[in-house]
Amino acid sequence: MTEKHRFRNDMILIAVLLLVAFSSIVCYNCFRSTGNTVTVRVDGTDYGVYPLSVNATKDIYSGENGCNLNRLVIRDGKAYIETATCPDGICVAHKPIFRDGESIICLPNRVVVTISTADHTDTPDVIM
Amino acid sequence: MKNKSKEVAFAGISVALALILAYAETLLPPLFVAVPGIKMGLPNIVIIFLLYRRGPAFAGAVSFIRIFLVALLFGNAASLIYSICGGIFSFVAMLLLRKMNLFSTVGVSVAGGVMHNVGQILAAAVLLNTEQLGYYLAVLAVSGTVAGVFIGLCGTFLVKRVPEKV
Numbered sequence: 001m002t003e004k005h006r007f008r009n010d011m012i013l014i015a016v017l018l019l020v021a022f023s024s025i026v027c028y029n030c031f032r033s034t035g036n037t038v039t040v041r042v043d044g045t046d047y048g049v050y051p052l053s054v055n056a057t058k059d060i061y062s063g064e065n066g067c068n069l070n071r072l073v074i075r076d077g078k079a080y081i082e083t084a085t086c087p088d089g090i091c092v093a094h095k096p097i098f099r100d101g102e103s104i105i106c107l108p109n110r111v112v113v114t115i116s117t118a119d120h121t122d123t124p125d126v127i128m
Numbered sequence: 129m130k131n132k133s134k135e136v137a138f139a140g141i142s143v144a145l146a147l148i149l150a151y152a153e154t155l156l157p158p159l160f161v162a163v164p165g166i167k168m169g170l171p172n173i174v175i176i177f178l179l180y181r182r183g184p185a186f187a188g189a190v191s192f193i194r195i196f197l198v199a200l201l202f203g204n205a206a207s208l209i210y211s212i213c214g215g216i217f218s219f220v221a222m223l224l225l226r227k228m229n230l231f232s233t234v235g236v237s238v239a240g241g242v243m244h245n246v247g248q249i250l251a252a253a254v255l256l257n258t259e260q261l262g263y264y265l266a267v268l269a270v271s272g273t274v275a276g277v278f279i280g281l282c283g284t285f286l287v288k289r290v291p292e293k294v
């Protein structure tokens with residue numbers, strides 16, 4: 001195994017990884033229908049369920065003493081995190097979500113925001 | 129290196145260096161504006177170097193001592209679980225690729241970077257009770273690859289330039 005072969009193998013490995021990653025991002029974006037419900041979970045337990053059709057701003061508190069904050073904004077049928085106290089800021093950088101199954105995950109604050117399609121969107125007793 | 133205490137001292141210096149790099153990493157501005165907060169995994173430079181120079185046992189020991197100390201100094205219980213999963217996946221991947229001898233330091237490092245993220249995502253999938261981490265994983269696979277190339281180049285440089293007797 002020469003230096004040259006190793007270099008070629010490196011390139012193949014990198015190309016395959018990037019190809020798989022980019023194609024899954026593209027596929028993910030293309031084959032999804034629009035959802036109607038936003039579910040927020042903190043630490044694996046349900047935190048709140050909100051309709052995607054109603055503009056709203058929700059503060060999601062997590063962590064010990066609820067000192068971590070993710071501000072969820074629902075606007076024009078899309079949901080995104082406006083600000084967050086997490087160190088990495090990945091959730092804030094995430095583009096707005098609206099397709100069924102899409103989610104924004106804040107690993108440091110352990111917050112998961114997911115779009116789903118619920119049967120009863122008109123129930124008035126959702127947690128608002 | 130035959131001397132046992134010299135060996136221990138060298139391990140200590142390696143752990144210290146990895147810790148300094150882990151700390152330095154937190155001071156760096158985000159490298160990719162589109163995806164802020166992606167870590168370069170600078171301590172992995174030390175691990176790669178040791179993997180090539182001192183073998184799996186030494187590199188593995190330094191890697192896991194480092195993970196525990198980083199969690200102790202800068203993290204919490206949750207971040208320790210993420211780091212351990214990431215560390216195990218990363219280390220096993222690098223070890224396998226190193227043994228296969230098909231890739232250079234760069235390829236080994238890229239595999240380590242990506243598998244580090246895979247390990248963390250799997251831990252998150254269990255902890256957060258969600259399967260919908262695929263998108264996150266895809267983004268992290270890209271950043272892990274880019275960071276891995278950089279780390280691998282640093283590792284190549286060290287393995288070539290640092291004198292054998294060190």
Ligand SMILES: [Zn+2]
Nearest residue numbers: 084086091106
């Ligand atoms: Zn976040």
